[in-house]
Amino acid sequence: MLVLKNISVNINGKRILSDISFSVNHGVNIILGPNGSGKTTLLRAIIGMIKYNGEIRISGNISFVPAEFSSPQMNVIDVLLSGNKKADYLYFVRELGIEEFLNRDFSTLSSGEKKLVLIAKALAEGENVIMDEPLSNLDIKNRLKLMKIIKKFKKTFLITSHELDIVNYSDKIILLNKGKLVYDGNVSDLSEDLISSVYGVKIKKVKIDGEIYFKPMEYSL
Numbered sequence: 001m002l003v004l005k006n007i008s009v010n011i012n013g014k015r016i017l018s019d020i021s022f023s024v025n026h027g028v029n030i031i032l033g034p035n036g037s038g039k040t041t042l043l044r045a046i047i048g049m050i051k052y053n054g055e056i057r058i059s060g061n062i063s064f065v066p067a068e069f070s071s072p073q074m075n076v077i078d079v080l081l082s083g084n085k086k087a088d089y090l091y092f093v094r095e096l097g098i099e100e101f102l103n104r105d106f107s108t109l110s111s112g113e114k115k116l117v118l119i120a121k122a123l124a125e126g127e128n129v130i131m132d133e134p135l136s137n138l139d140i141k142n143r144l145k146l147m148k149i150i151k152k153f154k155k156t157f158l159i160t161s162h163e164l165d166i167v168n169y170s171d172k173i174i175l176l177n178k179g180k181l182v183y184d185g186n187v188s189d190l191s192e193d194l195i196s197s198v199y200g201v202k203i204k205k206v207k208i209d210g211e212i213y214f215k216p217m218e219y220s221l
C-alpha cells in the first residue's frame with residue numbers, strides 16, 4: 001500500500017509537481033498523463049530518488065523498473081540475482097515465457113527482451129511494484145500477457161503508461177496534467193471529456209464485450 005499526501009517537487013526553482021495526494025492498494029494502478037505531466041518525477045519521489053515536500057507512506061518493500069536503463073555485460077541470471085537472491089525469479093521468468101534468455105548476456109537482448117527480464121525481476125522482488133512505462137518496447141502479445149499476469153497477483157502495482165488500451169485492466173487510474181492530479185478513481189467514472197481535454201485529442205470511451213476502452217479519434221478537439 002502507498003499513501004501520498006501533498007507531494008510537491010521543485011527542480012532548479014521550477015515547480016514540477018503540485019500538491020499530489022492519493023493512495024493505492026493491492027491491484028493495478030495506472031498513472032496516465034501527457035508528455036511532461038510529471039509521471040516519472042512522481043515515481044522518482046516515491047522511490048526516494050529525488051527530494052519532495054509532503055509525506056509518502058509505504059507498507060512493504062518496493063521494486064522499480066525504470067523507463068530507460070543501462071545494459072550491463074552480465075549474464076541474465078546474474079542480472080536477476082543482483083537484488084534479493086531469495087526472490088522466486090524463475091516463477092516470473094516462466095510466467096513471462098523468457099526462460100530461453102537465462103543464459104544470454106543481458107546486453108545482447110533486444111530492448112523488449114531486456115524489459116521483460118527487468119519486469120520479471122521486479123515482479124519477483126517487490127510487494128509494491130513500480131514500473132515506468134513497462135509497456136514501451138513490448139509487442140501487443142507481451143503487453144497483454146504482462147497485464148494479465150499482474151492482474152493475478154496480490155501486490156500493489158503502480159505503473160505509468162501512454163497506452164490507453166490497457167485501462168480496462170486497472171483498478172485505479174491516476175491522471176496527471178501539468179504536474180497536478182486531475183483524476184483519481186476507477187476507469188468507469190473517468191469521462192471522455194476530461195481525458196480528451198488533458199491530452200488535447202478527441203478521445204471516445206467505448207465498450208467492447210463489456211470492457212471499457214478509450215480510443216483516440218482525431219488530433220483537433
Ligand SMILES: Nc1ncnc2c1ncn2[C@@H]1O[C@H](COP(=O)(O)OP(=O)(O)OP(=O)(O)O)[C@@H](O)[C@H]1O
Binds near residue numbers: 035037
Ligand atoms: N532535472 C530536471 N530539470 C529540469 N526540468 C525537469 C527535470 N526533471 C524533470 N523536469 C521537467 O519536469 C516535467 C515532468 O517531467 P517527467 O519526466 O516527470 O514527465 P512525464 O510525465 O514522465 O513525461 P513523459 O511522458 O514524456 O515521460 C517536464 O516538463 C520535465 O522537462
